[in-house]
Amino acid sequence: xxxxxxxxxxxxxxxxxxxxxxxxxxxxxxxxxxxxxxxxxxxxxxxxxxxxxxxxxxxxxxxxxxxxxxxxxxxxxxxxxxxxxxxxxxxxxxxxxxxxxxxxxxxxxxxxxxxxxxxxxxxxxxxxxxxxxxxxxxxxxxxxxxxxxxxxxxxxxxxxxxxxxxxxxxxxxxxxxxxxxxxxxxxxxxxxxxxxxxxxxxxxxxxxxxxxxxxxxxxxxxxxxxxxxxxxxxxxxxxxxxxxxxxxxxxxxxxxxxxxxxxxxxxxxxxxxxxxxxxxxxxxxxxxxxxxxxxxxxxxxxxxxxxxxxxxxxxxxxxxxxxxxxxxxxxxxxxxxxxxxxxxxxxxxxxxxxxxxxxxxxxxxxxxxxxxxxxxxxxxxxxxxxxxxxxxxxxxxxxxxxxxxxxxxxxxxxxxxxxxxxxxxx
Numbered sequence: 001x002x003x004x005x006x007x008x009x010x011x012x013x014x015x016x017x018x019x020x021x022x023x024x025x026x027x028x029x030x031x032x033x034x035x036x037x038x039x040x041x042x043x044x045x046x047x048x049x050x051x052x053x054x055x056x057x058x059x060x061x062x063x064x065x066x067x068x069x070x071x072x073x074x075x076x077x078x079x080x081x082x083x084x085x086x087x088x089x090x091x092x093x094x095x096x097x098x099x100x101x102x103x104x105x106x107x108x109x110x111x112x113x114x115x116x117x118x119x120x121x122x123x124x125x126x127x128x129x130x131x132x133x134x135x136x137x138x139x140x141x142x143x144x145x146x147x148x149x150x151x152x153x154x155x156x157x158x159x160x161x162x163x164x165x166x167x168x169x170x171x172x173x174x175x176x177x178x179x180x181x182x183x184x185x186x187x188x189x190x191x192x193x194x195x196x197x198x199x200x201x202x203x204x205x206x207x208x209x210x211x212x213x214x215x216x217x218x219x220x221x222x223x224x225x226x227x228x229x230x231x232x233x234x235x236x237x238x239x240x241x242x243x244x245x246x247x248x249x250x251x252x253x254x255x256x257x258x259x260x261x262x263x264x265x266x267x268x269x270x271x272x273x274x275x276x277x278x279x280x281x282x283x284x285x286x287x288x289x290x291x292x293x294x295x296x297x298x299x300x301x302x303x304x305x306x307x308x309x310x311x312x313x314x315x316x317x318x319x320x321x322x323x324x325x326x327x328x329x330x331x332x333x334x335x336x337x338x339x340x341x342x343x344x345x346x347x348x349x350x351x352x353x354x355x356x357x358x359x360x361x362x363x364x365x366x367x368x369x370x371x372x373x374x375x376x377x378x379x380x381x382x383x384x385x386x387x388x389x390x391x392x393x394x395x396x397x398x399x400x401x402x403x404x405x406x407x408x409x410x411x412x413x414x415x416x417x418x419x420x421x422x423x424x425x426x
């Protein structure tokens with residue numbers, strides 16, 4: 001039955017012909033050619049559809065649990081099977097939501113977007129309908145609060161397509177699903193932001209939301225700030241990608257929706273935005289000349305989802321000085337090409353497999369399963385920008401490390417609030 005819901009090869013080839021001639025598995029892509037913004041966008045959309053289609057097609061027919069493999073490298077398949085399906089849905093939608101919300105309405109890409117917004121709404125229906133065979137676990141165990149929050153974040157990013165256009169019945173079911181996650185006590189780390197994100201989504205749905213959950217998360221995470229754009233994941237600093245996976249994107253989106261509800265929350269926004277811009281600058285510099293980046297910290301199976309925050313800042317058109325939108329596009333495209341163009345990234349039916357560079361089950365933590373991998377979608381947030389935006393319209397540009405290692409001029413890098421002044425001394 002799995003083959004039924006794998007991407008149909010002919011339809012995939014037709015999609016590729018419509019959107020351009022770039023190939024996912026062209027070995028020459030490792031040379032990282034300088035492609036136009038239109039070519040890069042076509043590649044991103046094709047990658048999005050390749051990864052999203054198995055999940056959303058199966059869910060739209062209420063057969064995700066029947067068809068999606070659950071790979072759990074630590075031998076805990078039965079445990080992770082309780083959570084993997086909501087992981088796949090919430091994480092996938094959180095990254096493609098801006099494209100669903102603001103992508104083009106016409107042309108080949110517009111036709112795809114129309115198709116996928118319909119699939120996404122059917123998927124939410126299947127996941128939240130108690131009568132559905134794909135009704136998901138929003139409340140049993142601890143993990144569901146994580147992926148309920150990613151689904152909530154998707155709704156915050158696409159309130160028209162993923163909320164207002166839902167039938168009233170589906171809206172009621174979705175509210176109930178989000179509310180049911182309140183029984184889960186979050187861990188004392190980045191998890192505090194998951195209940196807060198869920199409450200932010202409930203607030204735009206017209207449901208009662210709990211300001212205390214939001215206030216506790218914001219105030220606590222603020223005390224974990226370590227400097228130079230970095231928060232601790234809990235009281236201690238963890239040298240990993242959780243500032244990008246979760247902490248800073250969720251803080252920004254929570255405050256977008258709820259800052260007006262509290263003067264203290266509102267007062268935090270300018271500084272949190274400044275910190276996010278600094279961390280985005282750091283992330284851009286982490287992309288190596290060949291599109292690689294350091295495999296540091298846990299949850300590396302989220303692949304290029306590690307650049308969630310950089311993609312968020314690009315979507316907001318708030319990239320820091322000396323970081324041009326086209327160089328971010330070029331850098332992220334290089335990362336995607338390097339990571340996707342590897343045997344083992346997908347199984348024979350088009351589902352993502354566990355790994356960082358290809359299929360590497362050994363690199364996974366015990367909480368990782370097939371569904372976890374779909375957080376890679378977070379790098380696609382700039383697809384919510386129109387094709388005429390400088391991010392897409394500008395000519396290709398080398399990103400910082402590519403310029404540095406080519407011997408090109410590069411501005412100096414300085415920590416946030418490090419006391420440096422042009423013409424002075426550090």
